[in-house]
Amino acid sequence: xxxxxxxxxxxxxxxxxxxxxxxxxxxxxxxxxxxxxxxxxxxxxxxxxxxxxxxxxxxxxxxxxxxxxxxxxxxxxxxxxxxxxxxxxxxxxxxxxxxxxxxxxxxxxxxxxxxxxxxxxxxxxxxxxxxxxxxxxxxxxxxxxxxxxxxxxxxxxxxxxxxxxxxxxxxxxxxxxxxxxxxxxxxxxxxxxxxxxxxxxxxxxxxxxxxxxxxxxxxxxxxxxxxxxxxxxxxxxxxxxxxxxxxxxxxxxxxxxxxxxxx
Numbered sequence: 203x204x205x206x207x208x209x210x211x212x213x214x215x216x217x218x219x220x221x222x223x224x225x226x227x228x229x230x231x232x233x234x235x236x237x238x239x240x241x242x243x244x245x246x247x248x249x250x251x252x253x254x255x256x257x258x259x260x261x262x263x264x265x266x267x268x269x270x271x272x273x274x275x276x277x278x279x280x281x282x283x284x285x286x287x288x289x290x291x292x293x294x295x296x297x298x299x300x301x302x303x304x305x306x307x308x309x310x311x312x313x314x315x316x317x318x319x320x321x322x323x324x325x326x327x328x329x330x331x332x333x334x335x336x337x338x339x340x341x342x343x344x345x346x347x348x349x350x351x352x353x354x355x356x357x358x359x360x361x362x363x364x365x366x367x368x369x370x371x372x373x374x375x376x377x378x379x380x381x382x383x384x385x386x387x388x389x390x391x392x393x394x395x396x397x398x399x400x401x402x403x404x405x406x407x408x409x410x411x412x413x414x415x416x417x418x419x420x421x422x423x424x425x426x427x428x429x430x431x432x433x434x435x436x437x438x439x440x441x442x443x444x445x446x447x448x449x450x451x452x453x454x455x456x457x458x459x460x461x462x463x464x465x
Contacts, residue, residue, distance in 0.1 A: 210339070213237040213281060213288045215268060215325070216295030218245040221344060221392065224419030225292055226253060226261075232423075236261040237286050239268075239277060240295070262286075268295050269313040274324035288329045289339040293322035293366075296344065298359035311358045318362035323369065330373070330382070337381035342426045343370045347390040347434065363388075367432070374431040383429045387422035389413060390436055 212229045216222040218240035226236055230253040238246045238261065246263035254261045262284060266277045281288060296318045299306050326341055333339035346359075349367035353360030370386035377384055391412045413436040425433030 209233070210289035211235045211237060211286050212290040212292060213239060213286070213325075213329075214292040214294055215239045215266075215277075215321070216344075217249065218242045221389070221415050221419050221422075222292075222294040223249060224415050225294060225342075225423060228419055228423040229290075229292075230257040230259050230261065233257070233259060234290070235259055235286075237281055237284075237288070238263045239266050241265060241267050268317050268321040271316065271320075273316075274321045274328065278325070278328040287332070289333065289336075290342070291325055291329050291340075292342045292344070293325060294342075294344040295321065296362070298356055300356050302355060303357045314358055315362060318359070319365050322366060326369075326373065330377075333382045334377065334380055339381070340377075340383040340385070340426065341370070341373065342422060343367075343384070343386050344422070345370065345386045345388045347388050349386075349388055371431055383426065385422070385426040385430055386432050387418070387425065388432060388434045389418040389422075390434075390438065392418055 212234045214222055214226050214229070214236065217226050217238040222240070226238060226249060230236055236250065236253060236259065238250055240246055243263060243265035246265065250261035250263045253259065264277060264280050264284075266280070267273050268277070270276075297314060299310060299314060303311070322343055329339075330341065333341075343366050345366040346363040348356070348360040349363040351360065367386050367388060370384050373384040374386075392415050393412060418435045421435035422433050
């Protein structure tokens, strides 16, 4: 068995809405077993029941708050207790905040680092060794187009996604040729609950180059299945990522700040 078989157990964090839900639908349609993770257990159970019935696959729900320092370890323990051997880890859980770093609540920004950086790294550390030992599986990290530059007025969010992209690329090389693949999915603006949490409804960033959650998930799923290191859904986001190689960093960060639209 290898990476592309449909006889896999796939654990997806942030599976109660947006890109996470759409990825769950795609892996279920592929015939994979699902372990759905988020804080909202009612949504997870409803989705698990829906996908189990529709695709005749096993799907279970684990309620977990990855903003808690012990969240990742508790999740791994609970998954093991339920008999799940995780072949594919999808680190999708994450959130952003818009505003000046010095004005935003510090505790909430530290929680963002916990969810966007510490939890994905911890879960990778907890599951990757088993994947390598079995010679199959992989990790799909949902990063962001934000990973390619600094982001004034979303300073911590952009920095967390830069970490996730760099981390993913390094693991992609470390696992090359070992039956395991690591992919970073880097979408631009997507109309999901993320924008509501980050209070970005009026930002210019969400008025151009928007790609649907369904399209982002499909690009990420296909790219992961193909063994790609980085996937950027949509034409404009691809152009945006490429432009950061040629535009001076000072110009790039001022453009990013203007797109956030915070006074």
